[in-house]
Amino acid sequence: MKILRWEIKRNFRAFFLWTMFIVGIQFMYFALFPSFAGEDGLFSSKLQLLPKTFLRIFGVDRIDFSDILHFFSMQGQIWIFLFATFYPTRLASSIFVKEENEKTIEFILSRPISRRRYSIEKFVSVTFYLLTYDLVITFSILGMFNKYKVKPFDMGLFWKIAFSFWAVHIFMTAVSIIFSVISRRKTTADTSTFFALGFFYVLSLIARVYEKYKYLRNITPFGIFDPAELIKDATFNKVAFLLVALIYLGTLFFSIFYYERKDIYI
Amino acid sequence: MSEKFLEILNLTKFYGKRLAIKDITLHVSGGEIVGFIGPNGAGKTTTMRVALGFLKPTSGEIYLFGERLTRRNVAKLITKVGYVPGEVNYYGDVTVQKILEFYASFYNEFDSEYCEWLCKQFDIQLNKKFEELSLGNKKKVSIIQALAHKPRLLILDEPTNSLDPFVQKRLYNILEDLKTSGVGILLSSHVLNEVEKLCNRVVFIKDGKIVNSPLFNKATKKITLVTDSDSKIVENLENLFPEIVELNSQNSNLLIYFNGSTQRLVELLNLFKFKDILIEDLSLEDVFDKLYEE
Numbered sequence: 001m002k003i004l005r006w007e008i009k010r011n012f013r014a015f016f017l018w019t020m021f022i023v024g025i026q027f028m029y030f031a032l033f034p035s036f037a038g039e040d041g042l043f044s045s046k047l048q049l050l051p052k053t054f055l056r057i058f059g060v061d062r063i064d065f066s067d068i069l070h071f072f073s074m075q076g077q078i079w080i081f082l083f084a085t086f087y088p089t090r091l092a093s094s095i096f097v098k099e100e101n102e103k104t105i106e107f108i109l110s111r112p113i114s115r116r117r118y119s120i121e122k123f124v125s126v127t128f129y130l131l132t133y134d135l136v137i138t139f140s141i142l143g144m145f146n147k148y149k150v151k152p153f154d155m156g157l158f159w160k161i162a163f164s165f166w167a168v169h170i171f172m173t174a175v176s177i178i179f180s181v182i183s184r185r186k187t188t189a190d191t192s193t194f195f196a197l198g199f200f201y202v203l204s205l206i207a208r209v210y211e212k213y214k215y216l217r218n219i220t221p222f223g224i225f226d227p228a229e230l231i232k233d234a235t236f237n238k239v240a241f242l243l244v245a246l247i248y249l250g251t252l253f254f255s256i257f258y259y260e261r262k263d264i265y266i
Numbered sequence: 267m268s269e270k271f272l273e274i275l276n277l278t279k280f281y282g283k284r285l286a287i288k289d290i291t292l293h294v295s296g297g298e299i300v301g302f303i304g305p306n307g308a309g310k311t312t313t314m315r316v317a318l319g320f321l322k323p324t325s326g327e328i329y330l331f332g333e334r335l336t337r338r339n340v341a342k343l344i345t346k347v348g349y350v351p352g353e354v355n356y357y358g359d360v361t362v363q364k365i366l367e368f369y370a371s372f373y374n375e376f377d378s379e380y381c382e383w384l385c386k387q388f389d390i391q392l393n394k395k396f397e398e399l400s401l402g403n404k405k406k407v408s409i410i411q412a413l414a415h416k417p418r419l420l421i422l423d424e425p426t427n428s429l430d431p432f433v434q435k436r437l438y439n440i441l442e443d444l445k446t447s448g449v450g451i452l453l454s455s456h457v458l459n460e461v462e463k464l465c466n467r468v469v470f471i472k473d474g475k476i477v478n479s480p481l482f483n484k485a486t487k488k489i490t491l492v493t494d495s496d497s498k499i500v501e502n503l504e505n506l507f508p509e510i511v512e513l514n515s516q517n518s519n520l521l522i523y524f525n526g527s528t529q530r531l532v533e534l535l536n537l538f539k540f541k542d543i544l545i546e547d548l549s550l551e552d553v554f555d556k557l558y559e560e
Contacts (some may be wrong), residue, residue, distance in 0.1 A: 033547070102358075106351045107411070111369070114337075205555040263322055266353075
């Protein structure tokens, strides 16, 4: 558990700052919610003046501003589904390759620790922060829902939305871990992660805007777990969630397999 | 005969299509220091990194303490190995104290008192962050983390690089003591007189291959002569004296590498009328110059 403890200590500051930042942003948005809800009719009619495509991009084409879940699905898709993904993906994309990039890997690998154990502990440290991060965000948001709601909300739907952004974070973290394992340079892993994040998000936007490309939503987590769609039909794709969990677990086995055989160039 | 702590057999390593080392065979036994000499890029560090399991060999075998090194047993075998990297890069934002604590946590029977003694010997600044240390002080930390767990085999990649002469001397003393206590040491260095003083044997590497020098023998003498003698004497000299390892003549100047008894040396010198003569023990530097001059 030495590597795990070491990683948890070393990554705490970034975790704390990111969590505070995301929770702070959410707090600001939720503080605005009562005004949005109070001005529902006015705000919705103003929104209708905007182009349909624009409304679809932000998923506000069918929003009921008096419902805090709808409000959250609008702003949360940017801040929680997309922006909040930056922290776990950045953590994951650097978790292995950082040691090679900073050349500290020589220090670690000349110690009596197998690469298998090293990979597992690194993976667990990412998982620990990913889950803690999402738990803190989820319960903070839940607290804000209860504080700022103007009418009761569907708790079941809240958890479906929560599990949706968990799924997005888990999937993108898995992708980032793979980049971190296979890359030799941190910039390569970071750039690939950023590209993958952008790619999957843009796919979901295309699927949202163009009816003929709607099928693309089935190949991106931002589409499969789109909160705007969830608000509309309240169906949560449990199979996809299970698949994401399996992909994440598969990443662990891939990391072990690949890292055990990887040449460590420094 | 002492047990071979490290044995490298026919080791070849390619980086992609580029050959790094070819057919390297060497060993380090307990109680000896083996010098590993070669210019930059010759393949010393690659050899060491393969021996430590950082890189997989393209072909060839590594044995540590008689056991073949595989990815399955590397963690077990490396417990008894200490390594000083050529370029020291530890966690910059962490204090030396924390780095050493992290290092110690990997070993079950870590002797903290010995570690403290080493820190005193090398005057380590424990409370400073690693990135705040000078190159020499970074190197000292890397030496501590190679020695403090009392390894049986040391792999040292230019350990005295950037150390001041006092600390170098202290390190030499410690290495001598370790050798006496049965530790095997593979030492790569560019400081040839350091290798000459410390090492029992020297292995030369050039362009990724081990090169043997018939010259390198501590008994070999280097004789520089300025002579008026007939050039016919010089022509037959190597037939008359098989002890001559190498002979170079240029005009009236003769350079002879001679590996034989004093009596034979006197017989050789009696053949010449010389204006000037210089007889020296062959230095490692001479051998290095000869091997790498092309």
